[in-house]
Each structure stands twice: as C-alpha cells, then as structure tokens.
Amino acid sequence: MSSLCVELIDAGSYIILDAYFASKELIEELRKHNLRLITRVRISPLGKHPLPTPPLKRSRGRPRIWGKSVKLRDLFDEKDCFTKETLLLYGKMVTLRYRAIDLHWDCPLQRVRFVLAVWPEGKQIILLSTDVTLSATEILTAYSWLFQIEVTFRNLIQLLSGFSYRFWIKDMTPTQGWPKDLILSRYPKKHQQQVQTKVEAMERFVLILAMALAVLQLVSLEMPMTIWKDFPHWFRTLPCNGYPSEQIVLLTLAEQRKRILAKSTSGLLSDKILNYSIAIHETVESGAFCHMKPTV
Incomplete structure (x- = not known):
C-alpha cells in the first residue's frame, strides 16, 4: 500500500484508509515522502506523552526516549474533556461527542493527533491523523468520505458480483486454505x-x-x-x-433489454445475438428443434 501511495499520489496529499492499515511502518514510509495519513485505530492502543524537561544532572542508565504511556480507551472516561457538536457525516447530520489529543505513537520525535469520538448510540471510535494541524471536525469529516468507497465496493460485490472470480491453476499443488506466501x-x-x-x-x-x-x-x-x-x-x-x-x-x-436491443443498428453484434437467441427460443417452443449455427 505504501508503494502504491508513493507512486500514484502527489506529495502533500492526504490518504484516508481503514483500521487495517494503521501501522507504524506505513506511517514511517508515508512521512518520508511527505504524505499525510488519516485512519482509524483499534480501541486499545497506547499513546506516549512527550518527555518532560530533562533534569540538569543526568541519571545513570540509558536515557528515555518515550514519555508516560496512556491507554487511549481510558480517555473516554474523562467526559468533561469532550465537545458535543452536530456534523454532516455519511450524508446526514449526526450529533456526537469528540475529543482531540496529540501524543506520540509511531515516533518519539513526531506526534500524531488522536480523535476520540462517541456516536449517539454509544459506539466509541478512535481516529489518527499524522497532520496535527487538522481540527477534530476536519478529521472526522475526512474519514467519513471513506464510506463512499465502501458503497461502491458493496454495489460491485452484491449487485454485479464484481469479485466472484476464482483463482486456481491445475498444474500447481493445491494448498490448505489461502496461500500465505505467494512469491512468484x-x-x-x-x-x-x-x-x-x-x-x-x-x-x-x-x-x-x-x-x-x-x-x-x-x-x-x-x-x-x-x-x-x-x-x-x-x-x-x-x-x-x-x-x-x-x-x-x-x-x-x-x-427492457429486448426492446432496447431491437432498436439497435442491424449491423451490431448485439442485434445478431438477439435474433439468434429469439430464433432458438421460437424453435424450441414449436417442438421442431434442430441444430442452428449462429450467423455472427
């Protein structure tokens, strides 16, 4: 995914992905090419606070690179820190509570912005943005655009069976389940x-x-x-x-396919196929079926 984003997307652009792609390796690769990521993370990740001011006298041992850890799930209990607002999300007005907090997650040098949101029915989600200049409402609105892609996938799958292909080759040895390592x-x-x-x-x-x-x-x-x-x-x-x-x-x-195709130009292949199928249908109904060769 990082290779595709680097190859096809201009520097400075925003990439919106689902929770499957919320990984430190992906963020690191995108940052190298000045790409910003907005994604959803699981409900149980740990964030790191910035390091406090170091003391004048350094203590023994390896110096710390991370600050104090915080469970993002526990931040939902601090209800006084949440803001209630009505936003246009997923094509409708939704009243939800949200909170933004900047913490370290993938890198001890750069922070990310976490947005904790609680939906009207009580569902809790956590969004992540590598651009800490975006507001919480902008991050929530941008992530809701991902739903438009999901609708397209749903229509391709349920309406047109767009992913109903099969992948097997008789000459290759069958595997138990999906192959985990398919290196050509x-x-x-x-x-x-x-x-x-x-x-x-x-x-x-x-x-x-x-x-x-x-x-x-x-x-x-x-x-x-x-x-x-x-x-x-x-x-x-x-x-x-x-x-x-x-x-x-x-x-x-x-x-209406027969009526539409009947109006087609007689030279079109669709018209010839339609006439052939009608002739076959009429022949079968009359009981005098014989082998007919198409004239296409």
Whole structure:
C-alpha cells in the first residue's frame, strides 16, 4: 500500500484508509515522502506523552526516549474533556461527542493527533491523523468520505458480483486454505506466466464491471424519469432525491433489454445475438428443434 501511495499520489496529499492499515511502518514510509495519513485505530492502543524537561544532572542508565504511556480507551472516561457538536457525516447530520489529543505513537520525535469520538448510540471510535494541524471536525469529516468507497465496493460485490472470480491453476499443488506466501520467483517460469495471466484476467473482470457500474450510475442521473416509468416492480416508497438506485436501473434494463436491443443498428453484434437467441427460443417452443449455427 505504501508503494502504491508513493507512486500514484502527489506529495502533500492526504490518504484516508481503514483500521487495517494503521501501522507504524506505513506511517514511517508515508512521512518520508511527505504524505499525510488519516485512519482509524483499534480501541486499545497506547499513546506516549512527550518527555518532560530533562533534569540538569543526568541519571545513570540509558536515557528515555518515550514519555508516560496512556491507554487511549481510558480517555473516554474523562467526559468533561469532550465537545458535543452536530456534523454532516455519511450524508446526514449526526450529533456526537469528540475529543482531540496529540501524543506520540509511531515516533518519539513526531506526534500524531488522536480523535476520540462517541456516536449517539454509544459506539466509541478512535481516529489518527499524522497532520496535527487538522481540527477534530476536519478529521472526522475526512474519514467519513471513506464510506463512499465502501458503497461502491458493496454495489460491485452484491449487485454485479464484481469479485466472484476464482483463482486456481491445475498444474500447481493445491494448498490448505489461502496461500500465505505467494512469491512468484519461487515458482517455475511456467507457473509464473500462468499466475500473471490469471491476475490480468481478474483485473480486467473487475475493471469491466466497474465500468458497468458507472454506466448504471450515469443512466440513473441522466434518465431518472425513464427508469421509473419502465420499472417492472412496485415500491412502497420512493427515494426523496428522485434518483433510482443502481439496482433499480439494472432491473429496469434487464426487463427492457429486448426492446432496447431491437432498436439497435442491424449491423451490431448485439442485434445478431438477439435474433439468434429469439430464433432458438421460437424453435424450441414449436417442438421442431434442430441444430442452428449462429450467423455472427
């Protein structure tokens, strides 16, 4: 992840990631290239206070590099230090309590800003920002933008089965569970080429379905009334913004696909495929089925 961020993102940019990527190694690599990280951390990490002013006379032993440790979870008990405010998060107004505190976490020389937030239902989260100049509300708002990516992933998975590919090669020895160490250089060249071909096929599969999802979104934005008019099912309530979801657009296009394709130019491949499928269907229904070759 750090290699991708360094390669594709300009210096000075902000990177928003989920709790899986909250690691000291990632922060260290991003800091080398002047990249800022906003992420969520677990509820049980330890922060370090800055070192106090050293005494005039140095004591024996190795000098300390960290200050006093503090459990971030315990800071939720100091309710008087929290601020209550209503923010626009995840597309709606949310009233929550939050608190910001600057501590050392990955480096004894640089601090990070922790934001402790308590949601209306009582859920507690801790966010981390390597940019200590950001306010707590800015960090909370920026992290809420990550939800937009999650919605896209959900549609790709549940609506279009965008990650339903399979990865196996018959020539390779099967492993128990997911392989923990998939380093191509340790395999023969034949297997390396097969793995690269599989990865390329999976990337193309996901990319094509991402393009299909973009088409559904464009149709929803540009032709909402047409979609609602041809929608084959019934909804008890309609969305307040008036735009159909990607699933509604998909169901409408699936219901109207024959009529849409019938209007296509006769020279298009889709028209030939449709005519062939209709001919096969009519032949099967008549009981006089015979083998037909497509004319494409």
